[in-house]
Amino acid sequence: TQLLEQSPQFLSIQEGENLTVYCNSSSVFSSLQWYRQEPGEGPVLLVTVVTGGEVKKLKRLTFQFGDARKDSSLHITAAQTGDTGLYLCAGGASGTYKYIFGTGTRLKVLA
Amino acid sequence: NAGVTQTPKFRVLKTGQSMTLLCAQDMNHEYMYWYRQDPGMGLRLIHYSVGEGTTAKGEVPDGYNVSRLKKQNFLLGLESAAPSQTSVYFCASRDGVPSEQYFGPGTRLTVT
Numbered sequence: 330t331q332l333l334e335q336s337p338q339f340l341s342i343q344e345g346e347n348l349t350v351y352c353n354s355s356s357v358f359s360s361l362q363w364y365r366q367e368p369g370e371g372p373v374l375l376v377t378v379v380t381g382g383e384v385k386k387l388k389r390l391t392f393q394f395g396d397a398r399k400d401s402s403l404h405i406t407a408a409q410t411g412d413t414g415l416y417l418c419a420g421g422a423s424g425t426y427k428y429i430f431g432t433g434t435r436l437k438v439l440a
Numbered sequence: 441n442a443g444v445t446q447t448p449k450f451r452v453l454k455t456g457q458s459m460t461l462l463c464a465q466d467m468n469h470e471y472m473y474w475y476r477q478d479p480g481m482g483l484r485l486i487h488y489s490v491g492e493g494t495t496a497k498g499e500v501p502d503g504y505n506v507s508r509l510k511k512q513n514f515l516l517g518l519e520s521a522a523p524s525q526t527s528v529y530f531c532a533s534r535d536g537v538p539s540e541q542y543f544g545p546g547t548r549l550t551v552t
Contacts, residue, residue: 338480360538371444371530371543372483379538417482421538426471426490427498428541430483 332356333420333431341437345407350416350434352401358420361394361401362428366415375403408438442466446531446544453521453551461516461547463531471534472514473498473541474506476527483530489514521551 336351352361360379364372376385378394378401385392391404401418418431444465453459463472470491475483475498485498489508503525505517514533518525528548532541 333482335482362538362540364541369546371532371545372541373543374540377538377540419483419541427485427488428473429485429499430475432480432482 333418333429335416335418335431335434337434338432339435339437341439342408343439344410348405348408348436350403350405350436352403352418352420352431354399354420356420357398357423358429359398359423360421361398362419362421363392363401363403364417364419366417372415372417408436410438410440412436413438444531444533444542444544446529446547448547449545450548451550453518453549455522455551457521458517458519459521459549460518461529461531461549463514463516463533463544465512465514465531465533465542467533467535467542468511469533469535469542470511471536472508473532473534474504474514474516475530475532476500476525477530477546478527486516486529521549523551525549526551 333354362377363375366372376392381396381398383394389406416434419428447462473488474486487506492511495506507515531544534541
């Protein structure tokens with residue numbers, strides 16, 4: 330069974346601080362996605378990475394896919410209160426149409 | 441376009457009752473998924489479909505059945521609800537891999 334562990338599980342920081350969220354597995358994934366979920370809503374895609382070592386930037390968010398395609402990180406620079414939410418990573422299982430979701434990181438950014 | 445819609449939004453069942461959750465998408469996507477979300481466990485895949493008339497088991501299929509008679513609809517059934525099935529259920533669709541999954545707003549189900 331493929332598992333994705335996210336750390337930390339909870340994070341509370343002040344506005345303006347930087348943070349990194351990690352997504353780790355012992356399995357290799359064909360691609361990895363990061364989603365953000367607001368309370369009472371479904372997750373919304375932030376980014377997809379498909380190549381080992383790939384780095385993608387989305388304004389203040391930087392996403393990296395590990396060289397071995399087993400792990401990923403999300404770095405937020407100068408966090409804002411609007412970044413508050415649940416961040417989920419999801420790994421694409423090779424040879425299938427399934428995505429395995431991580432356990433989630435709940436981020437709260439305080440003004 | 442409405443995207444992905446789910447009905448109902450909330451439901452309370454007694455143990456042993458049955459119900460069907462409906463997911464509809466208007467994006468002509470081939471792939472559809474049912475997940476459940478429990479505190480501290482992220483999203484877990486229940487069943488999925490790679491096209492009209494096809495279904496497959498995910499990580500936690502026990503106690504659930506699905507049908508995909510029409511391309512735009514994916515139904516999730518609980519034949520005999522149990523308290524362990526209290527959860528928030530999300531439906532999602534996509535048009536390929538590794539494309540974006542579009543999620544519905546969720547159904548909050550409580551089984552007493």
